Amino acid sequence: EAQVTQNPRYLITVTGKKLTVTCSQNMNHEYMSWYRQDPGLGLRQIYYSMNVEVTDKGDVPEGYKVSRKEKRNFPLILESPSPNQTSLYFCASSFVGENYGYTFGSGTRLTVV
Amino acid sequence: RKEVEQDPGPFNVPEGATVAFNCTYSNSASQSFFWYRQDCRKEPKLLMSVYSSGNEDGRFTAQLNRASQYISLLIRDSKLSDSATYLCVVIKAAGNKLTFGGGTRVLVKP
Numbered sequence: 037e038a039q040v041t042q043n044p045r046y047l048i049t050v051t052g053k054k055l056t057v058t059c060s061q062n063m064n065h066e067y068m069s070w071y072r073q074d075p076g077l078g079l080r081q082i083y084y085s086m087n088v089e090v091t092d093k094g095d096v097p098e099g100y101k102v103s104r105k106e107k108r109n110f111p112l113i114l115e116s117p118s119p120n121q122t123s124l125y126f127c128a129s130s131f132v133g134e135n136y137g138y139t140f141g142s143g144t145r146l147t148v149v
Numbered sequence: 150r151k152e153v154e155q156d157p158g159p160f161n162v163p164e165g166a167t168v169a170f171n172c173t174y175s176n177s178a179s180q181s182f183f184w185y186r187q188d189c190r191k192e193p194k195l196l197m198s199v200y201s202s203g204n205e206d207g208r209f210t211a212q213l214n215r216a217s218q219y220i221s222l223l224i225r226d227s228k229l230s231d232s233a234t235y236l237c238v239v240i241k242a243a244g245n246k247l248t249f250g251g252g253t254r255v256l257v258k259p
Contacts, residue, residue: 069246079193079236079249094246126192137183137238138247140192 038063042127042141049117049148057112057144059127065139066132068110069094070102072123079126085110086132117148150175153239155250162227162257169223170253172237181240182213182220186233187252193236196222227257 040061049055061068069084071094081094085104099121101113110129114121124145128138155172162168174182182199197204199211199220210223224231237250 071249076251078251081246084246124190135181135198137185137195137198138193140194143190143192145190 038139040127040129040139040141042125042144044144045142046145047147049146051118051148052116055114055117055146057114057125057127057146059110059112059141060108061110061127061129061139062108063129063139064107065129066107067136068104068127068129069138070100070110070112071126071128072096073126074123082112082125117146119148122146122148151251152176152248153237153250155235155237155253157251158254158256160253160255162224162231162255164227164229164257164259166227167223167225168227168255169221170235170255171219171221172250172253173217173219174237174239174248175218176239176241177215177218179218179239179241182211183238183240183247184209184211184220184222185236185238185249187236188233193249196235224255227255229257229259231255232257 066087070082071079080096083102085091127141130136130138184196185193186196187193203212208225212221234252234254236252
């Protein structure tokens with residue numbers, strides 16, 4: 037089944053404790069992206085990647101890192117999480133080109149206390 | 150002004166009725182348009198692309214008005230299962246970046 041898999045689905049952590057949210061897709065998509073969704077602010081792009089070893093900042097990159105060592109994986113790293121990073125996170129992927137919609141992962145609900 | 154704006158709703162719709170809502174975008178260079186559906190606390194799912202000539206998929210009809218810079222979604226014969234938030238999505242001419250509207254919430258009631 038074609039899908040984007042995120043893990044974990046739920047995570048509660050403490051301020052400053054490094055964490056990684058994994059994202060993997062099996063559709064051979066070149067493009068991958070991370071979004072966060074907050075009430076009243078909608079979906080905002082954190083980072084994206086057009087292909088292996090190519091990453092770039094989205095609209096809200098502060099406090100996050102990503103890597104794209106393999107085509108299928110695009111982990112999101114929070115080196116020192118803070119409470120304002122409490123949010124619902126989505127990973128998405130697509131083929132490159134403006135006519136392709138995204139396939140989203142099921143989301144990761146992160147709480148930083 | 151936000152790049153993509155939607156009426157947040159909720160639109161309370163009797164089952165079987167028709168509901169329509171719009172989404173406006175500010176960048177005239179926007180190239181591609183989509184409607185996504187999002188159920189509470191779940192991932193957005195692609196509902197349909199929006200083509201220049203307008204397009205229909207079952208009970209759903211999408212329209213694009215480039216002159217006035219808006220797209221619309223019409224749902225006919227609403228079902229209870231149509232209750233969701235509908236997200237308007239715009240892609241600029243270059244690259245894949247999707248810009249999302251804040252969503253329009255639709256509640257279909259018996």
